[in-house]
Amino acid sequence: xxxxxxxxxxxxxxxxxxxxxxxxxxxxKLAVEASLTAIGDAGLDxxxxxxxxxxxxxxxxxxxxxxxIEYVTTDYMVKxxxxxxRWQADVSGMxxxxxxxxxxxxDSGACNYALLFRALHxxxxxxxxxxxxxxxxxxxxxxxxxxxxIERYRASYGLYPPADGAALPWSQYQARYKSxxxxxxxxxxxxxxxxGLAYENGYWTRYKPVELSAEDYLNARMVSRxxxxxxxxxxxxxxxxxxxxxxERARDLAQPAAxxxxxxxxxxxxxxxxxxxxxDEQMAHNRxxxxxxxxxxxxxxxxxxxxxxxxxxxxxxxLWMEAFxxxxxxxxxxxxxxxxxxxxxxxxxxxxxxNLGCGRMHGVNHIMDGMLQVSGRSGNRQxxxxxxxxxxxxxxxxxxxxxxxxxxx
Amino acid sequence: xxxxxxxxVPDELSEPYWDGLKTGKLLVQRCSRCQHYQFPPKPACRAxxxxxxxxxxxxxxxxxxxxxxxxxxxxxxxxxxxxxxxxGMVQLDEHEGLIFPSNFPxxxxxxxxxxxxxxxxxxxxxxxxxxxxxRLTNGGEG
Numbered sequence: 001x002x003x004x005x006x007x008x009x010x011x012x013x014x015x016x017x018x019x020x021x022x023x024x025x026x027x028x029k030l031a032v033e034a035s036l037t038a039i040g041d042a043g044l045d046x047x048x049x050x051x052x053x054x055x056x057x058x059x060x061x062x063x064x065x066x067x068x069i070e071y072v073t074t075d076y077m078v079k080x081x082x083x084x085x086r087w088q089a090d091v092s093g094m095x096x097x098x099x100x101x102x103x104x105x106x107d108s109g110a111c112n113y114a115l116l117f118r119a120l121h122x123x124x125x126x127x128x129x130x131x132x133x134x135x136x137x138x139x140x141x142x143x144x145x146x147x148x149x150i151e152r153y154r155a156s157y158g159l160y161p162p163a164d165g166a167a168l169p170w171s172q173y174q175a176r177y178k179s180x181x182x183x184x185x186x187x188x189x190x191x192x193x194x195x196g197l198a199y200e201n202g203y204w205t206r207y208k209p210v211e212l213s214a215e216d217y218l219n220a221r222m223v224s225r226x227x228x229x230x231x232x233x234x235x236x237x238x239x240x241x242x243x244x245x246x247x248e249r250a251r252d253l254a255q256p257a258a259x260x261x262x263x264x265x266x267x268x269x270x271x272x273x274x275x276x277x278x279x280d281e282q283m284a285h286n287r288x289x290x291x292x293x294x295x296x297x298x299x300x301x302x303x304x305x306x307x308x309x310x311x312x313x314x315x316x317x318x319l320w321m322e323a324f325x326x327x328x329x330x331x332x333x334x335x336x337x338x339x340x341x342x343x344x345x346x347x348x349x350x351x352x353x354x355n356l357g358c359g360r361m362h363g364v365n366h367i368m369d370g371m372l373q374v375s376g377r378s379g380n381r382q383x384x385x386x387x388x389x390x391x392x393x394x395x396x397x398x399x400x401x402x403x404x405x406x407x408x409x
Numbered sequence: 410x411x412x413x414x415x416x417x418v419p420d421e422l423s424e425p426y427w428d429g430l431k432t433g434k435l436l437v438q439r440c441s442r443c444q445h446y447q448f449p450p451k452p453a454c455r456a457x458x459x460x461x462x463x464x465x466x467x468x469x470x471x472x473x474x475x476x477x478x479x480x481x482x483x484x485x486x487x488x489x490x491x492x493x494x495x496x497g498m499v500q501l502d503e504h505e506g507l508i509f510p511s512n513f514p515x516x517x518x519x520x521x522x523x524x525x526x527x528x529x530x531x532x533x534x535x536x537x538x539x540x541x542x543x544r545l546t547n548g549g550e551g
Contacts, residue, residue, distance in 0.1 A: 152417035153449045156540050157510040158479060158488035159496050167477035168497060175523040223482040224496075225518065278498070278508065279475070 006296075007409060009106040010250040010257035011371040013042025013243030019203050019359050020237045022124040028068030030239040031119040032080050038241035043254025044113060049243075051087040051111025052077060053102040055095050055118055059235075059362065072119040072239070087111040094310075095363045096393035096400025100265050102244045103402075112245060118364055119239035160224070163232060166313035167224035169279040173315070174226075176279075177330035182226050184333040185314055186214035189230050191341055192311060192350055196357020198381050203236050203359030231314040236359035242367065247408040258371040258404040261388070262297025264289045265400035279319075282396040286323035289392075289401050293324070297403040299388065301325040304403075306373055306383050307347060308366035308391045311354040320392040321349070324401075343383060351381050363393035367402070374406045412487040416538045423450045425464040430539035435469045435529050437507070438462040446507045469529030471501040471543065474508055478518045493518075499527050499543045511543040520548060 015037025017030035039046055052074045058065060067076045074088050087110040091098040095118040102114040147155040174180040193212040196202040204210075212230065220228035250257035268285035294300050301324050309320035318332035326347060327335040335341070341349040350357065352369035370389040372378045378386075387406040394400060419427040426448075429436035437448045445456035446467065453460050476497030483489045495518060501507040513521060514530070527543035534540075 147415040147417055150449070151415070152419075152423065154510050155415035155485075156417060156538075157496050157512055158414065158483055158485065158491075158494060159510050160479065160482055160484065163482040164477055164479065164496060168475035171475045171477060171497070172523060222478075222480040224477040224479045227477070227482075229481075 007103070007107055007260045007263070008246045008248065009103040009244050009260040010247045010408070011242055011260070011367070011375075011404065012245050012250045012253045012255060012257045013038040013040075013044065014241070014368055014371060015039070015041055016201055016240040016364070016368070017238050019201060019206065019361070020122075021203070021207060022122055023069075023237055025237070026069060027119045027121050027237065027239065028072050028076055028080065030237070031072040031077065031117055031241070034119075034239040035077060035081065035115055035117050035241040038117075038243050039115065041255060042113075042243040042245075044243065046081055046083070048113050049081070049083055049115045050085055051102065051105050051114035052083060052085045053089045053091060053098040053105070053114060053116050055093055055098040055362075056090050057092055058121055059360070070121045070123070072117070077115070077117065083115075085111065087114070093398030094394045094400065095367065096265060096402075097398055099242070099244075099367060099402070100263050100400050103260050103263055106244050106246055112249060114244040115241060116244055117239060117241040118362060120235075120237060120361055122235040122237040122360075163224045163227050163313070166231065166315050167227045169282055169319070170226055170315045172279040173318075179330060179333045180315075180318070181333075182218060182228070183214075184337065185226075185231070186217045187336045188311075188314055188317060188341070188349075189217045189356065190214055191336075192354055192357040194357075195343075195351055195381070196353025199352045199358055199365075202353050202357060202365075203234055204353075204357065227313065227315075230356075233312050233355035233360040236361065238359070238361055240361060240364040240368065242371070250408070255377065256375040256406075257408075258375045259406070259408045261299060261403040261405045261409060262293050262295075263400070263402050264292035264296055266292075267398075268396050283319060283323060285396055286319060286392075286399060289399055290324045293390070293401045293403060299403055301390070304347070304388050304390045305386045306351060306370075306389050307349050308351075308354065308370045308389060309349060310363060310366060310393045310395055311350060311356045312360065312362070312395075314356065316395040317349065317354070319395065324390060324392060326390075343381070348383050351378065351383055366391050366393055370402065370404045374404050376406070411535075412490050413534060413536070414487045415485060416534060416536055417540070422452065426450055427538070429464065429466070430531060430541060431537070433531055434466050435541055436464040437467050439465040446501075446503050448507060448509060467501055467503055467507070469501070469541075469543075470546075471499045471507075471509075471527055471529075473513075473521060473523050473525045473527060474498040474500040475523065476513065476521045495521065497521070509541060509543065511541075514542050514544050516545050516548070520545060
């Protein structure tokens, strides 16, 4: 346990804008709202924020884009709030990458109160999935589209990394473990929608508050077999923010804190077209993150009271369960059956719904739930006796993991 | 106007690969130091870090590594027009990790299984670009 004493950081404030399906409200306004809410939640004044981090990436690329409209940077926030940060970082990836940077900044004394935010833009129906490849498609009228960089090796095959990047490792999983049917996956999909409907700011709660049945799932429109539309999170527009400070300072703030017990992240060295399409490379990387996480925390999977595991695509949750050792290799699909992942089950997973239950906030929901559960602030979603939570965000690319605890180290 | 899939633009690193395809050869980088093959072309060997990576012809024989049928997810007009279509990865027999995409021409979804042997063939587009495809060694039509 002594190795765990290195972290002194704690999550002490959370704020979130309303989520929208499209760009009705400018993204910068939502990010400012969320940030002010988080600062207020912690009982702090804006002037006390001396560190700031975000992950500014839009989850797609459309060529022209503008700070405050399609993405939000720390520069935007510094100017909007009149901050004078001693430490500032825009970190590419998922919110996990900027969150770990903020934790390390607080740990090292680079700042005392870090504002961490994430803002996700959705350009509106039918326009979300614009990648460099699709952009090329739009040039079709002036000649055959041409592609460069990594796309040059895959775009001519119609290989779409988001959905196919989930479908291909899932096909490998099915062949290797003789497990992983859609009938089995239904248990996770049904549970996460139900969990999401208990969260007041989830997309489905706001716009279509109906549970999914296993039959709904099995009849869903197929995207890339076996991935159907309900295996994919729905894109939304929204923003969220967290305040991270030292454990020592956390004791004097407005809310009970969630203490950082361990962290791990890293980028996989990939040799195939992208790492997403190869099960072994994804899993080797995520298992490595799991090993480093448990070592850093001085804890193990059996110590966890709940888990928040990334679910931008459903298969990712199963793979995180196995990578963290929360269940055995090849046993994830069996584990999610019979209510074991429900709120009163053996290991509640994504009790606030995750991405699948609340919309594509790219891991915000997972950190939020882990933080609020261990600090006893989850209201109608509170897991009884939740003292330790593991959070795993991303998958392969941009993966990052945390253990959050009720007690300071 | 006919629809085309997105077509690759060669660069200095990948030119030998694209040129090889035009002459019916599947060329990949092979490390002079550790003999590791790699695709796509990269500035350094991912096994040992060497930058001495001449292109070498490979067998073109491999096995299905992973596969899917894209039913409704295509965003590009060409792939929307041919949906549903097969796409997946093939691992060449040379060694683990030497992986190429493929559309498994002539096969149906039901024909595909991980581990099934495949053989390279070359698909040429009207613009002169050639890409490798892999068809089932045992079966598949035409």
